[in-house]
Amino acid sequence: MDNPYVIEMLHITKRFPGIIANDDITLQLRRGEIHALLGENGAGKSTLMSVLFGMYQPEEGEIRKDGKKVAINNPNDANDLGIGMVHQHFKLVECFSVLDNIIMGVEPNRFGFLQKKEAREKVLALSEKYGLRVDPDALIEDITVGMQQRTEILKMLYRENEILIFDEPTAVLTPQEIDELMQIMKNLAAEGKSILFISHKLAEIMAVADRCTVLRKGKYIGTVETKNTTMEELSAMMVGRNVNFHVEKKPAEPGEVILDIEHMTVASKVHKNNAVKDVSLKVRAGEIVCLAGIDGNGQTEFVYGLTGLEPLVSGKVTLLGQDITRASIRYRSTHGMSHIPEDRHKHGLVLDYTLEDNIVLERYFEPEFTNSMGFLRRDNIRSYAERLIDEYDIRSGQGPITIARSMSGGNQQKAIIAREIDKNPELLVAVQPTRGLDVGAIEGVHRQLVAQRDAGKAVLLVSLELDEVMDVPDRILVMYEGEIVGELDPKQTTQEELGLYMAGAKRDEVKA
Amino acid sequence: MKKSFWKNNAVQSLLASLICILLGLLIGYIVLLCINPAGASGAIMAVIKNFMNYSRASLQLKNFGATLVKTAPLLMCALSVLFAYKAGLFNIGAAGQYTVGICASLYAALAWHWSWIACMLFAILVGALWGTIPGLLKAYCNVNVVISGIMLNWIGLYSTNMILTKVKETTSPYTFHLATENPSAILPTLGLEKLFSGNDKVTLAIPLSILLAIAISVILEKTRFGYELKATGGNPNAAKYAGMAEKRNTILTLAIAGALAGLGAALMYLTDFEQWQCTTSSVPGMGFSGIAATFLGGLNPIGTIFASYFIQHITSGGAFVDKTMYCSQISDLISSLIIYLCGFVLFLKTSMNSIIARNEEKRAAAAKAAAQAEGGDR
Ligand SMILES: Nc1ncnc2c1ncn2[C@@H]1O[C@H](COP(=O)(O)OP(=O)(O)OP(=O)(O)O)[C@@H](O)[C@H]1O
Ligand SMILES: [Mg+2]
Numbered sequence: 001m002d003n004p005y006v007i008e009m010l011h012i013t014k015r016f017p018g019i020i021a022n023d024d025i026t027l028q029l030r031r032g033e034i035h036a037l038l039g040e041n042g043a044g045k046s047t048l049m050s051v052l053f054g055m056y057q058p059e060e061g062e063i064r065k066d067g068k069k070v071a072i073n074n075p076n077d078a079n080d081l082g083i084g085m086v087h088q089h090f091k092l093v094e095c096f097s098v099l100d101n102i103i104m105g106v107e108p109n110r111f112g113f114l115q116k117k118e119a120r121e122k123v124l125a126l127s128e129k130y131g132l133r134v135d136p137d138a139l140i141e142d143i144t145v146g147m148q149q150r151t152e153i154l155k156m157l158y159r160e161n162e163i164l165i166f167d168e169p170t171a172v173l174t175p176q177e178i179d180e181l182m183q184i185m186k187n188l189a190a191e192g193k194s195i196l197f198i199s200h201k202l203a204e205i206m207a208v209a210d211r212c213t214v215l216r217k218g219k220y221i222g223t224v225e226t227k228n229t230t231m232e233e234l235s236a237m238m239v240g241r242n243v244n245f246h247v248e249k250k251p252a253e254p255g256e257v258i259l260d261i262e263h264m265t266v267a268s269k270v271h272k273n274n275a276v277k278d279v280s281l282k283v284r285a286g287e288i289v290c291l292a293g294i295d296g297n298g299q300t301e302f303v304y305g306l307t308g309l310e311p312l313v314s315g316k317v318t319l320l321g322q323d324i325t326r327a328s329i330r331y332r333s334t335h336g337m338s339h340i341p342e343d344r345h346k347h348g349l350v351l352d353y354t355l356e357d358n359i360v361l362e363r364y365f366e367p368e369f370t371n372s373m374g375f376l377r378r379d380n381i382r383s384y385a386e387r388l389i390d391e392y393d394i395r396s397g398q399g400p401i402t403i404a405r406s407m408s409g410g411n412q413q414k415a416i417i418a419r420e421i422d423k424n425p426e427l428l429v430a431v432q433p434t435r436g437l438d439v440g441a442i443e444g445v446h447r448q449l450v451a452q453r454d455a456g457k458a459v460l461l462v463s464l465e466l467d468e469v470m471d472v473p474d475r476i477l478v479m480y481e482g483e484i485v486g487e488l489d490p491k492q493t494t495q496e497e498l499g500l501y502m503a504g505a506k507r508d509e510v511k512a
Numbered sequence: 513m514k515k516s517f518w519k520n521n522a523v524q525s526l527l528a529s530l531i532c533i534l535l536g537l538l539i540g541y542i543v544l545l546c547i548n549p550a551g552a553s554g555a556i557m558a559v560i561k562n563f564m565n566y567s568r569a570s571l572q573l574k575n576f577g578a579t580l581v582k583t584a585p586l587l588m589c590a591l592s593v594l595f596a597y598k599a600g601l602f603n604i605g606a607a608g609q610y611t612v613g614i615c616a617s618l619y620a621a622l623a624w625h626w627s628w629i630a631c632m633l634f635a636i637l638v639g640a641l642w643g644t645i646p647g648l649l650k651a652y653c654n655v656n657v658v659i660s661g662i663m664l665n666w667i668g669l670y671s672t673n674m675i676l677t678k679v680k681e682t683t684s685p686y687t688f689h690l691a692t693e694n695p696s697a698i699l700p701t702l703g704l705e706k707l708f709s710g711n712d713k714v715t716l717a718i719p720l721s722i723l724l725a726i727a728i729s730v731i732l733e734k735t736r737f738g739y740e741l742k743a744t745g746g747n748p749n750a751a752k753y754a755g756m757a758e759k760r761n762t763i764l765t766l767a768i769a770g771a772l773a774g775l776g777a778a779l780m781y782l783t784d785f786e787q788w789q790c791t792t793s794s795v796p797g798m799g800f801s802g803i804a805a806t807f808l809g810g811l812n813p814i815g816t817i818f819a820s821y822f823i824q825h826i827t828s829g830g831a832f833v834d835k836t837m838y839c840s841q842i843s844d845l846i847s848s849l850i851i852y853l854c855g856f857v858l859f860l861k862t863s864m865n866s867i868i869a870r871n872e873e874k875r876a877a878a879a880k881a882a883a884q885a886e887g888g889d890r
Binding site for chain 2: 307309328329330331332333334339341346347348349350351352353357361362364365370374375376
């Protein structure tokens with residue numbers, strides 16, 4: 001009897017303080033298939049994959065490889081069994097080169113001397129074969145997220161892993177990179193590798209996966225063949241209700257100008273040129289303006305300049321009629337600006353703080369949370385956090401006292417969104433607010449953005465996601481190489497036209 | 513119930529610290545065995561017993577007092593290191609801040625004849641200024657505080673030697689005795705000497721340092737300032753994003769750390785327990801031992817009180833090692849071995865956690881297997 005399954009995870013149960021992250025979950029991976037894992041934020045997907053990769057030990061259940069029971073006590077065991085993983089948050093050494101990161105731990109050596117040449121050839125051959133473009137000598141800190149991810153993939157291939165786990169690989173990629181990755185995954189599967197793939201994007205799952213297993217709140221819901229199902233069916237399985245993919249909104253009624261940016265120029269950290277060149281734009285009360293563009297065209301620096309994280313080279317920023325060009329971050333934050341940062345781990349959270357301490361990260365000094373003697377008012381912090389956890393459906397093991405680091409990626413993001421929106425800002429700067437969120441949560445965030453708008457607030461959305469760019473805003477500004485090259489009306493334009501602007505193939509003179 | 517007890521953070525810290533201490537004593541014992549097996553157990557017992565080596569109760573108390581006198585400055589140095597550590601700064605410069613604190617307190621006392629309280633405040637101020645320098649360098653030039661701290665340690669040492677030469681005895685390298693030159697600069701005993709059979713070096717320093725440890729604990733855990741500080745230590749980018757004045761906080765943190773170390777020096781030298789030797793050629797070990805005490809205390813201000821006492825206890829105990837069997841450096845060697853091992857507390861804690869986790873899994877697996885076997889029988 002031939003066993004079609006290369007990996008079987010049978011009746012896996014894994015508990016964390018206050019929560020059963022995996023409750024009797026069974027997952028069977030066929031040889032050579034791409035198997036998607038779908039579930040809401042906090043459903044236990046990353047945990048299940050970490051169990052397979054030997055980072056957590058399940059309390060119950062067993063894992064079989066080729067039908068034989070195996071013990072995976074640590075990632076080394078997993079590696080010996082041919083299991084590799086690209087984590088949701090990459091695990092690379094920033095100040096090492098791509099090549100060094102790939103061979104780390106399995107360095108080829110002769111009498112203890114590194115044989116880098118051999119390694120380089122092998123890496124180059126692999127990168128050629130699978131179309132994984134990398135520069136082996138570049139330092140990790142200097143390369144794009146996409147290339148970092150390709151480095152992670154090469155790391156697995158270099159170790160000759162047969163079972164590849166991808167934890168939300170597309171959350172951080174641009175649409176172009178996503179297409180490339182999809183192709184790479186298909187090539188790998190055609191080579192006979194078996195792939196486990198976590199994603200919140202149903203379209204991707206439909207496009208590459210053969211089968212899809214759905215989890216909900218730690219429980220196994222079912223496994224379906226993608227060719228026999230639809231996106232609607234999948235999302236209903238996952239959240240237990242129908243999800244509306246289209247954002248419902250009334251026509252905008254723009255009012256007075258809330259944010260006025262004139263001739264903003266911001267220096268770049270990575271190259272000599274300015275990253276943002278002479279950008280002018282206005283955002284009015286009651287409208288959502290989206291800054292669209294391919295990653296790396298100056299959006300990050302633009303937001304840094306706007307929020308005060310980086311100084312401007314030149315230009316003027318006016319918020320509610322007040323010149324804030326040189327205002328401190330605190331001043332901006334207390335005078336009507338909220339900022340959902342691009343990178344939740346870099347700026348958004350103090351990972352070793354509790355959830356409640358992170359929720360008051362920008363308000364801890366207010367009289368509500370600190371008394372006149374400078375002591376924190378714990379009770380108020382606690383009840384405030386509890387309210388937000390409830391309102392924004394932030395799921396975690398121990399509620400307000402959960403350490404942020406132990407929360408699932410999507411719930412970390414929800415905590416930040418709750419914190420920023422609940423400040424009730426006049427201007428909300430939301431940079432990729434739905435990164436890493438499940439479809440249900442995305443729907444919720446989009447609804448909240450529209451609600452802000454309808455309440456007469458200004459929203460500046462920065463997004464790489466084409467669907468989001470087309471669906472949510474009232475106006476689209478396209479950024480290309482640090483300049484605004486086009487203003488589009490989402491109701492009039494098409495994804496194709498948007499793509500031309502984003503690629504720099506088309507541009508208009510835009511007046512702010 | 514039992515599980516949660518072992519997983520409790522405080523319990524783990526305590527356990528890890530105790531294991532480190534035992535390990536240190538064991539290694540010390542092995543070293544003694546290697547040098548001279550005959551006296552090893554006697555010597556290690558002497559170190560552990562410290563003042564208990566005396567048989568008369570009054571002498572015991574008096575020497576217990578002496579250990580306490582040296583605990584106060586160590587505790588201050590440990591608090592200095594700990595405070596900065598919570599903000600993500602490694603204040604190896606505590607030793608230098610302590611040194612300039614000595615300089616300030618003794619010079620104010622001996623050259624200007626100030627009273628103890630003025631001398632103490634002056635030492636605090638100078639320590640704070642000395643801490644501010646690496647703070648400014650870090651905040652505005654992004655200079656690593658460890659590097660600038662180490663350099664400033666030496667600058668502080670030689671400046672102190674130079675300045676205190678003005679108030680030293682003509683025939684020796686030691687500074688004047690406070691008792692003869694300016695008794696008003698000696699810290700008040702608050703009647704504490706009565707508890708330690710007349711040891712009048714036991715002063716205000718001891719209760720004051722303990723109170724400060726409690727104060728630091730409160731500041732870190734309960735106040736807005738502590739919240740900001742730990743946020744900056746935990747993720748400087750997020751602190752900046754949240755609008756915390758990271759530069760100001762860095763400078764302020766190191767100034768406070770410097771003030772604590774400077775005060776430590778005043779608490780030591782304004783008791784007239786020791787004089788400064790103006791030919792000293794190494795930075796006083798107090799600041800460095802403070803690092804060990806911080807870690808041995810599980811990075812907790814209250815834990816640090818006990819850790820500081822323990823380190824002084826064995827350091828003083830080293831003096832009781834039989835010098836006919838071992839050379840005189842042995843006492844320092846043994847205590848430094850133990851202090852060295854104190855640095856392993858955090859490491860031990862992590863390994864302990866993984867061992868606990870593994871055991872639990874094994875137990876769970878065994879229970880499951882047993883349950884299955886039973887099920888199978890039926
Ligand atoms: N190390 C940990 N300690 C404590 N709780 C944890 C830990 N890791 C995960 N959890 C909890 O387990 C649950 C499942 O988390 P997991 O990261 O597996 O979710 P996920 O399905 O990957 O979600 P997302 O889509 O948001 O990434 C969460 O509620 C999380 O808080
Ligand atoms: Mg996850």
